[in-house]
Amino acid sequence: MNNQNLKRINTPIFPFTAIVGQEEMKLALELNVIDPKIGGVMIMGDRGTGKSTTIRAIADLLPEIEVIKDDPFNRHPTENINTTEKFETEYIKIPMVDLPLGATEDRVCGTIDIEKALTEGIKAFEPGLLAKANRGILYVDEVNLLDDHLVDILLDSAASGWNTVEREGISIRHPAQFVLVGSGNPEEGELRPQLLDRFGMHAEIRTVKDPNLRVKIVEERTLFDLDPYVWVDKYKDQQDSLKQKIIDAQNILDETEMPYEFRVKISKVCSELDVDGLRGDIVTNRAAKAYTAFQGNKNVLLEDIEKIIVLCLRHRLRKDPLESIDSGYKVKKVFEEIFEIV
Structure with a gap:
């Protein structure tokens, strides 16, 4: 064959x-x-x-x-x-x-x-x-x-x-x-x-x-296993739409901008959380811009940063190898204080 x-x-x-x-x-x-x-x-x-x-x-x-x-x-x-x-x-x-x-x-x-x-x-x-x-x-x-x-x-x-x-x-x-x-x-x-x-x-x-959600997951997987081609066809429009959204985001990423005051506040959050080095600042800036582009916008908003900051910083807080990773509560708390979210 x-x-x-x-x-x-x-x-x-x-x-x-x-x-x-x-x-x-x-x-x-x-x-x-x-x-x-x-x-x-x-x-x-x-x-x-x-x-x-x-x-x-x-x-x-x-x-x-x-x-x-x-x-x-x-x-x-x-x-x-x-x-x-x-x-x-x-x-x-x-x-x-x-x-x-x-x-x-x-x-x-x-x-x-x-x-x-x-x-x-x-x-x-x-x-x-x-x-x-x-x-x-x-x-x-x-x-x-x-x-x-x-x-x-x-x-x-x-x-x-x-x-x-x-x-x-x-x-x-x-x-x-x-x-x-x-x-x-x-x-x-x-x-x-x-x-x-x-x-x-x-x-x-x-x-x-x-x-209910567990039942839904099991059903989806069972139906997919029964006839994968039919199942893939069912999601074709959603797949195409998401693919296009990703391509569009890649195309406008370089034009996406973040206000200076937001960049300063992100660095304040990293400093307050005692994050080592500057990797946390850099990644948060990049991820916020990528999320903004993903939404089809070119100017980073406060909610864009809020959406990604925990994902970018939660694993950088640990100092003791035996300590477990904070679930993000600490990052969220400091973010809300510095960005003055009531």
Whole structure:
């Protein structure tokens, strides 16, 4: 069976707009897709709450991207250094790469075949998961169980947009721009505060308690499993509408502005909460602008900041690794005081 047939018989992915509840997680993912420079999202919550389903669903929702055909790094034709050369291009779905828990550094970063490099005089590079994830989403389930060294590599690449592999004096560098999404269950241990701080946003998800809502979630999933094609068709208009809203937001993001007084107040909130460094200020500014653009506006309003500030700051308050993450009450309280919300 050829690849085309295989692609055709792939089961559809559960539609993003059909996911019930989990608004925090959905919003954080939408904003990171609008502006990947926000720095990714850490999703902490109970098992079986649809974390993986939601992340796959947002990747499936996004518009296809143009890439150089058969390029291992999914590069756009204009990205290639040798611009005089003409390339065949194709459109592909946004890459969604799952990082397995037992992944080694070589599997993540890629490897250089030293023997080939020395005998044949060519750089023989075998791309890793970071190459596959370029211009897409890299999802790490149970990121809190991943080796700290690997988490560091992922965060460095996500922040710089590049991955560098060095072996025996040979160095390869390739683009690795992706939205890093980590998820985990707090019962299995938290990430170290230094690593947690480097995730742009932090979404908390809880098991739905309302019996009616639970029944609705179970029914939706059952109907989808019975006939996924019919189910996907049912949500087509909603999916198309949200996709267009995200594209429109990406297009006006650069024109979105925030009043100086709001920027000062955001920094006051960070200072009052004793947030280390300036990452909290930067991410809150970016996320507020992305949310404003998502609403189809170009001027940040007070309610836009209110909507995202907890997601951007709650995970930056901890000083003691044994202390649990504040649910956002403290951030909300300080925000209301400084922005004088009665």
